[in-house]
Amino acid sequence: GAVVSQHPSWVICKSGTSVKIECRSLDFQATTMFWYRQFPKQSLMLMATSNEGSKATYEQGVEKDKFLINHASLTLSTLTVTSAHPEDSSFYICSARPPGYSPLHFGNGTRLTVT
């Protein structure tokens, strides 16, 4: 079955530093990947759509200069949280849809803690 791998699974960083999260589709090519954020006891909120070879599309209220997305290949999208602050601490999850009519496959998420 389709597998989406996310790395790292957790990261702790200091306030003001940047953190990069990787999302890979292991056995299929994904021209589009989605990045979600989930706060405790809340639902997944779509942050942005990552498009291979072009700029990402951000949802309303998401700062594109803070959450940098790069989709340089058909199997890799990265999310960089720049100048992280404690309020950025959250669970970040990526997803992709294999070609054809198929549901979303999610990575296992990255728990970001900013101290």
Place this chain on the structure above:
Amino acid sequence: SQKIEQNSEALNIQEGKTATLTCNYTNYSPAYLQWYRQDPGRGPVFLLLIRENEKEKRKERLKVTFDTTLKQSLFHITASQPADSATYLCALPGLTGTASKLTFGTGTRLQVTL
């Protein structure tokens, strides 16, 4: 405004019973609806998809219904087991403008006890 509602309170049931979870939506007519399972600290896992022209869909012990008049989907787990304990999310396409994007409900946590 368009929104998805799931019962935010945890559902506690005894092993062997049928669990029924509800997903309601308003001001919207989705072409399909999906259900996902999410375990703590993990990403969601797809379970079932039901289209607007389907009344019911089954997969092993799972059953989903879709009532487009009531704007409601019910998710049933029969003969529930402790391993079914998780948060179950419903998701609809297109609430944020394009059909490829999914919007998720807040999820209902199911706890199955012995």
